[in-house]
Amino acid sequence: MQRRYLGLAAAGVATVMAAALSGCGDTAATGDVTLRLVAADYGNSSENSSQKYWDRLAADFEAGHSGIDVDVKVYNWNEVDTRVADMVKHGNPPDMAQIGAYADYAAQDRLYSADELLSIPNQADFIPSLAEAGEVHRVQYGLPFVSSTRVLFYNKAHFAKAGITQPPRTWDELRDTAVALKRAGVPVPYGLPLGPEEPQAEALNWILGGGGGYTDKIGTYTIDSDENIRTFQWLRDEMVAKGLTNPHPAKTDRRDVFSAFTQGKVGMLNGHPTLMGMAEKNNVDYGMVPLPGRRGTSPATTGVADWMMAFKAGGHRAEVGKFLDFVYSKKNVLEFAEQYNLLPVTNSASEAMRGNRKNRSLWPFLEQLPSAEFYPVNKQSWAPVAKKLKLTIGKTVEQGGDPASVLAELQREADASENASPS
Template structure:
């Protein structure tokens, strides 16, 4: 769950930032008159050369350099499979990029390698971040991770298959899910409810179910609660009511998220939890679908899962002022809205969110966007989280499979999490 943010006096922060900028300019350091070339390593949100994120960054850089001729920006775009490893490689080689737009920031923050948001951004830019996303970017109550792309989760359902099974309304509760899945199975649907607990993104599906059952990975102060009573009850229910009766179409431990998305887009899945990019995939295949808030035990879940990717600024080359100028430009309302609209993501700023809600062309994203302020995020502020996520990927599929024991698996993961958390303090 999101760590509660420590709010500071914006006026005090503004004075401190202004003083720092002035001193840097007077000393001939960052902010001086010399030409500077910034290096940015960014993730690719496209799925082919035609819609690669490189095109987005080319446009942003061109517009920025026209306003700031003494600051050049070189952007290297890598696939999501490679981008985190590329940044890690550069950092370990002693040549960190000035900026990185990747999946996690906490390790670099813990090592003292990053500028804080206060170091880099104007007060107006900081204040424009959606609060829950700003919270999720904190390490030890200081924001180092700047949210870049975001999404939330909703339950997708195939309207045609629902109609063929005689289902008039989408599910609102777990009981509805079980009943509807059985009706879909009786109507010949091979996968009534796709449950992707394979190694690709098990940590996401796991968190979705935790939240819908009133639990989560951590409590409000950031302590792991993986084997809580709520979480154990949730996965016992999933095992007994969906997997064992054969309503998931196979072994969840062998189903990856993308395979589940592909099957839904092919019209072979009745229901699954998904994020906004599934809408584009389903539309391309002509699937008539709907989305609803995640069903909970007795009604819609109180919160949904949110996911954010992160921008960060590295200290190594000392280009603090120039990085700040570029990032203030990147987080301009129009730039944030264009990026989000181009790639089916949710804006990370209040101004761009309001802009998206005001435009009918983004109507299908509105229900996802309205959930964002109250969404819960991975505990990305914890340096132990990568190991915990890896452990969840390896074990959670087996917890609900034949012979699986949710209590034992969740306790094993909890023990691993607590040991890792203690070791990184």
């Protein structure tokens, strides 16, 4: 890792430029700078909106950094990526954006790299698997902000009623457990969300358990691999066809099965940390275990990360770097993760979370983070591939569905998108 350049010479040049550009934007002759950040909202009401977190964080930062103000606009996940894209399109990108993907902007050479922004200790503090997921051609442009992994949730009351004493560790045990739950009258033994909301996560959970993945170890798409085909054939024949899941997985979204689980209608499902609070609010007594795999516990689980990035256009590299060093302090990383039941992205905050028993419900997710598999978000081609996957992956498990055909179509889309992307 390179040491970012924040020497006095650069600061002097920035001051001269500020004076020369006194009529442009917020870079006034006084040398004062206002950094603009667009961020996603992780709350579900005005009471726990992320705007409150950012306003407090900005105020704390400004108190110790005279001459730098931070203006934060928070939008919900349905619009935040589009907001940033529109700002970029109209030549007015924010200084920073905390959104879902960074690869397009990195490919367009619009972003500062991590080593141009962060101090060496902060850059080295990122969990390695997350830092790697933020790299394009081995240069880190995406700064992981928060993350999550997946575990198998199960309803303890349903298990007890069905006489099940151990949660499943293999796919065959999962099927047999689902059969017992169905006999005990559980409406949906296993909740399978392959509808268009977020099927890429559920699909990845399954193909990882089957020894496959979206890409191989060198990043080549392997969507139509034999392992992946066999995974969806098993899921179609052993779970869906036998009535052990919700009736129409291709039309069922994650929020649907989460809601059904909290209502006591689902026996098992793959879930992330947010489901804990939802279940507890509805007094559901649940357990959590690692995901089952074909022959044993799955060798990996799905990891999902959201990203911070810094745009070059504003020219405020030094000021942005100071603010991001503050954002990625152990205290601030841990505070945000705890507030929203998410996982911290740095080693120091992870160790702090692991050392505090009030966070013990998050430990099963935290333990899996170093070995989690992430979407290939460092590929510019991933966005169109994911869009098509959302609309088609559910067809693999429909009655009469042909996994080989569906996955081959996705592979062609992936290859075409990859070839069309800048090298």
